[in-house]
Amino acid sequence: MDAVTYPQDKVIDMIHRYVIPLRIQSSNTKYMTQFNVKWTPAFVFLDSGGAENYRSIGFLDGDDFIALILLGTAVTLFNHEDYDDANTKLNMILEDFGSSSFVPEAIFYRGVARYKGSHKPNYLRHAYDKLTSEYPNNEWAKKAHPYRLIDA
Amino acid sequence: MPINWETDFDKALARSLTEDKPVLIDFFNPE
Numbered sequence: 001m002d003a004v005t006y007p008q009d010k011v012i013d014m015i016h017r018y019v020i021p022l023r024i025q026s027s028n029t030k031y032m033t034q035f036n037v038k039w040t041p042a043f044v045f046l047d048s049g050g051a052e053n054y055r056s057i058g059f060l061d062g063d064d065f066i067a068l069i070l071l072g073t074a075v076t077l078f079n080h081e082d083y084d085d086a087n088t089k090l091n092m093i094l095e096d097f098g099s100s101s102f103v104p105e106a107i108f109y110r111g112v113a114r115y116k117g118s119h120k121p122n123y124l125r126h127a128y129d130k131l132t133s134e135y136p137n138n139e140w141a142k143k144a145h146p147y148r149l150i151d152a
Numbered sequence: 153m154p155i156n157w158e159t160d161f162d163k164a165l166a167r168s169l170t171e172d173k174p175v176l177i178d179f180f181n182p183e
Contacts (some may be wrong), residue, residue: 040179041174045174046165
């Protein structure tokens with residue numbers, strides 16, 4: 001991460017724009033234990049109360065790391081019922097980082113956030129349709145499988 | 153400009169509250 005991802009200006013900008021970055025060494029047993037981290041790099045998103053909202057394990061290149069920043073922020077907003085802002089962040093992943101490995105998960109969460117914000121179930125069906133047409137073998141397409149029963 | 157990492161957990165949480173942003177912890181092995 002230090003050699004490839006963190007030196008990139010676009011990564012630095014996104015970090016400072018959307019999150020409070022906190023670095024903890026693997027030798028810090030207090031926090032490694034508290035968050036049950038067994039391997040690094042590990043990225044954990046916390047809300048202001050210290051509750052974990054999202055995590056990812058393993059190296060990420062610049063675009064995938066930016067997509068992670070947006071996804072982790074969006075899931076944190078979603079968990080706090082701020083569906084409009086979550087939707088905005090998820091759209092940024094789909095529009096600006098469409099080749100990221102986090103896109104299928106972003107499609108899933110966008111459908112759910114739109115449904116929760118509007119109570120219109122067709123958003124879930126739209127997520128299912130998009131996932132099965134563009135990422136049919138992805139785990140998030142399988143997780144959306146029940147939404148096939150909803151009218152489009 | 154390099155990344156302005158916090159290293160203090162409680163200070164990061166306090167900033168999270170005042171700046172209305174989540175904390176992103178990077179657990180890393182410097183070796």
